Amino acid sequence: MINLYCIRPKGFNIGNDAIFVGLKHFVRNAFKENVNIISLPATSKYESHGKAGISAKTVYEINQFGHGLIIGGGNLYENGELEINPTALKALEVPMMIFSVSRGKVYNKSLKFVSRTDTMTDGNLQLVNNRADISMSRDVATEAYLKGIGCDTICGGCPTLFINEMPQHLVPINEQDKTDALISIRTPSLMSVPTNYQYKVKGEMEEMIKLLRSRGYQKIKILCHDHRDIPFAATFQDVDYVYTEDVYTYLTLLRNTRLNITYRLHSFIPCIAFDIPTIKISYDQRALSMLETIGMDEWNINMLKDNVVEAVSDRMDRMDELSQRKSVLQGGLWAQNRNTIVQNFDHFSTMVNQYKDTGSYQNNGVKVSS
Numbered sequence: 160m161i162n163l164y165c166i167r168p169k170g171f172n173i174g175n176d177a178i179f180v181g182l183k184h185f186v187r188n189a190f191k192e193n194v195n196i197i198s199l200p201a202t203s204k205y206e207s208h209g210k211a212g213i214s215a216k217t218v219y220e221i222n223q224f225g226h227g228l229i230i231g232g233g234n235l236y237e238n239g240e241l242e243i244n245p246t247a248l249k250a251l252e253v254p255m256m257i258f259s260v261s262r263g264k265v266y267n268k269s270l271k272f273v274s275r276t277d278t279m280t281d282g283n284l285q286l287v288n289n290r291a292d293i294s295m296s297r298d299v300a301t302e303a304y305l306k307g308i309g310c311d312t313i314c315g316g317c318p319t320l321f322i323n324e325m326p327q328h329l330v331p332i333n334e335q336d337k338t339d340a341l342i343s344i345r346t347p348s349l350m351s352v353p354t355n356y357q358y359k360v361k362g363e364m365e366e367m368i369k370l371l372r373s374r375g376y377q378k379i380k381i382l383c384h385d386h387r388d389i390p391f392a393a394t395f396q397d398v399d400y401v402y403t404e405d406v407y408t409y410l411t412l413l414r415n416t417r418l419n420i421t422y423r424l425h426s427f428i429p430c431i432a433f434d435i436p437t438i439k440i441s442y443d444q445r446a447l448s449m450l451e452t453i454g455m456d457e458w459n460i461n462m463l464k465d466n467v468v469e470a471v472s473d474r475m476d477r478m479d480e481l482s483q484r485k486s487v488l489q490g491g492l493w494a495q496n497r498n499t500i501v502q503n504f505d506h507f508s509t510m511v512n513q514y515k516d517t518g519s520y521q522n523n524g525v526k527v528s529s
Contacts, residue, residue: 161515162195164225164253166212168233168240169200171385174425176406178232181318182258184325186229189504190511197225201233201241212242213251213287222252227511230287232259232297232317234445236279243283254292254510254520256503259317261297262304263445265351266463272444275351281308288312292510292522293503300448315503316452316496319425323432328407332415336401339376341412342367343384343421346391350422352442356463361394366468367420368398374475376418384423420471422462424449431455436481438474440467454492458484 163186168175183196203211210216213230221228228251235241262279264272288294288310295315296302302314342364347357371379381392381400392400403409410429413419419430419437424446430437431453439455441447442462450456458481460470474481514520 160193160195161190161227161511162197162225163227163229163511164197164199164217164221165229165231166199166201166217166241167229167231168202168235169198170202170205170240171387172425173384173404173406173409174423175233177319177322177410177425177429178259178317180325180406180410181322182229182232184321185318185500185504188501189508201230201235202239203242204239212244213248214242214244215247218244218247218251222250225253226515227253227507228255229507230255230257230260230291231295233261234263235260236262236284236301237275237277237445239277239279241279241287243287245286248286248290251290254507254514254522255290256293256295256507257288257291257312258293258295259297259315260295260301261445261449262301263298263443263448264300265443266353268353270353270463284308285310293507295500295503298445298448298452300444300451313499313503314452315499317424317428317449318500319428320432320453320493321497321500322410322429323434327410330405330408330411332411336412336415337378338380338412338416339378340371340418340420341380341382341416341426343382343419343423343426344388344392345384345422346388348391349385349387350442352463356442360462361391363467364395367471368395370468370472370475371418371420382412382419382421382426384426418475428453431485434482434485436478438471440471453496454488455484 199217200211203209265275267273294312296305296312297317299314302312305312347360350357379398381398383389383392383400383402413426413429414433419426419435421427422440427437427439440460440462450459460467510520
């Protein structure tokens, strides 16, 4: 039996659990045997205990019982999400892979991209990437930034693009939980945008709701990804909101709507995979870059530069184009992206099995890229 440790975000966002569902799928396909995937939080700031991140405690446990370590996926280079003890990292003995991790910039008040104030330092980015046997950035902007500071990384995309391949736990759903439209939100106060754009979100959503109803979408709900979204969702008096901490219930809700309008990457990408009509509204580099990475940037709506309601109406008028775009991408860019993920997990599996059998391993230095 192989023990793989996974240090990943375990905060409030259900999207992180969707990424983990995707990660487990590619792990199991690569190892082709029973694997214990032992998940640890990347930071202690959301937890009631102290075992988190790359720390003395976690590395000691991994060296004792583990055969490999995966960092990711998620926004671990941001938000102070990944705690690193350099001494502990140096002592790590097992093969290590960074998978689908992002570092995105945000808009300042002049609408220029700037680094976040809570982004991981370049020194720590170099430290963790230089130790990794395989480093897979989630999007092209993250890849470019890391390469710019001397890190060896490739763009691997996000596993949720292939979540339709994965066995789904069947979650019973009532007719009342099926929707004509979902609006997947992030509470505006948690958007890293100038405050005048935060204040516009509620009015824009109210106009979107009117637009949806005028087009026959009567059963509309607001989907909260994070319990911190609930106070904002509750301000809409005539639209119900829904929240779940169970990732399979969350995916079931996405699969049982006619349309998803979303401020969240990890309801947009699963809807793309499930063939659910969807419209993405973005407000930072990590979303814009991720859509560029999967060839969907022309379908995106930039909340800070576009008229959001007019753009939503336009996408609804052109929804047939979404299927046409997907049919082209599935046999091209997405197939290349999937191949990159599969081949790098196979490479990681070889190192992990060698370590399990011999207590040591060799990395041939080849990070497979499409």
